[in-house]
Amino acid sequence: MSAAETLEKIAHEVSACTKCALHESRKKAVTGEGPADAEIMFIGEGPGFHENEQGRPFVGASGKFLDQLLAQAGLERSDVFIANVVKCRPPGNRDPQLDELQACGEYLSAQIEAINPSIIVTLGRFSMGRYMPGAKITSVHGQMQKIEERFIIPMYHPAAALHQPALRPSILADFAKLPEQLNEARAALGRQVVEKKKSTASQNFEKPQQLSLF
Ligand code: URA
Ligand code: SF4
Numbered sequence: 178m179s180a181a182e183t184l185e186k187i188a189h190e191v192s193a194c195t196k197c198a199l200h201e202s203r204k205k206a207v208t209g210e211g212p213a214d215a216e217i218m219f220i221g222e223g224p225g226f227h228e229n230e231q232g233r234p235f236v237g238a239s240g241k242f243l244d245q246l247l248a249q250a251g252l253e254r255s256d257v258f259i260a261n262v263v264k265c266r267p268p269g270n271r272d273p274q275l276d277e278l279q280a281c282g283e284y285l286s287a288q289i290e291a292i293n294p295s296i297i298v299t300l301g302r303f304s305m306g307r308y309m310p311g312a313k314i315t316s317v318h319g320q321m322q323k324i325e326e327r328f329i330i331p332m333y334h335p336a337a338a339l340h341q342p343a344l345r346p347s348i349l350a351d352f353a354k355l356p357e358q359l360n361e362a363r364a365a366l367g368r369q370v371v372e373k374k375k376s377t378a379s380q381n382f383e384k385p386q387q388l389s390l391f
Contacts, residue, residue: 180213183291187284191264197280199265199273205232209260209288216359216368218258218294219243220285220304222334223273229266234259235335242335243300246348250355258292260285262303273303282307295327295362298355301334319351321358328362330355 178186188208194200207224210233227237235243247254263273263281273281285307289297299305305312308329309322321330332351338344363370 180291180293184208184213184288187287187291191284194264194284197263197265197277199263199267199277199281202268203265204229206264207232207234207261207266208264208284209234209258211258211292212255213258213292215256215258215292215294216363217252217256217296217298217355218260218289218292219298219300220307221259221261221300222303223261223263224266225270226266234261238339239334239336242339246335246352249349249352252355258288258294260288262307278303293327295366295368296321296355296359297327297329299329299331301337305331318347319354321362323365327366328358330358 191206191208194206200206203224205224205228207228211218221235221239224234225237225239227240228234234240243259244254247257262285263277264284265281267273267277297308299308302314305314305317308324309317309331312331314331314333317331318333319330321328323329330351333344333348335348338348362368
């Protein structure tokens, strides 16, 4: 099965998943989106209000900011794969619970295996916790670490930077380092630059609806 087919199969399973309690209140599951051969994968926390409505990741205020951050790295959304640690919205945007993270983590692991990105950028503590349990984001943000067969870069969650303006310069600087880190990761992994194959590889990509919460 090709990576794109595997991702479609995962999306299909997720849309009907009842493995944890979060399925009870979801409107639309948010599996994630992006090219099946993305070199960089972003992993956020979970769908919020707008994501639950639209079934797409990062389409609310955090998403708008994420688009600006990607631009800071010379990237567009269609260049990267964006997913979350839980695919269904936690009611009232509460933190995802351990059993939910564990149940949903199987889908995320399958997505990572299919995409096989050179770099995973974790956004927020739940996503960082998969790779660096106990790490302090204030001391490790923006630093790339090789963990098993790929590189992990923990970053602040865009929502955190929206709510705490003092974090903004750090998150902007971390995103600005990404192109250089990608070159480093490619060299270390012996990977060639992947030619963009947007027309075939993009999963269902459309321009995000720009919604503002403010
Ligand atoms: N915040 C997240 O962590 N993920 C989303 O998809 C949207 C907001
Ligand atoms: Fe299934 Fe994940 Fe949704 Fe829980 S959050 S119901 S594990 S898709």
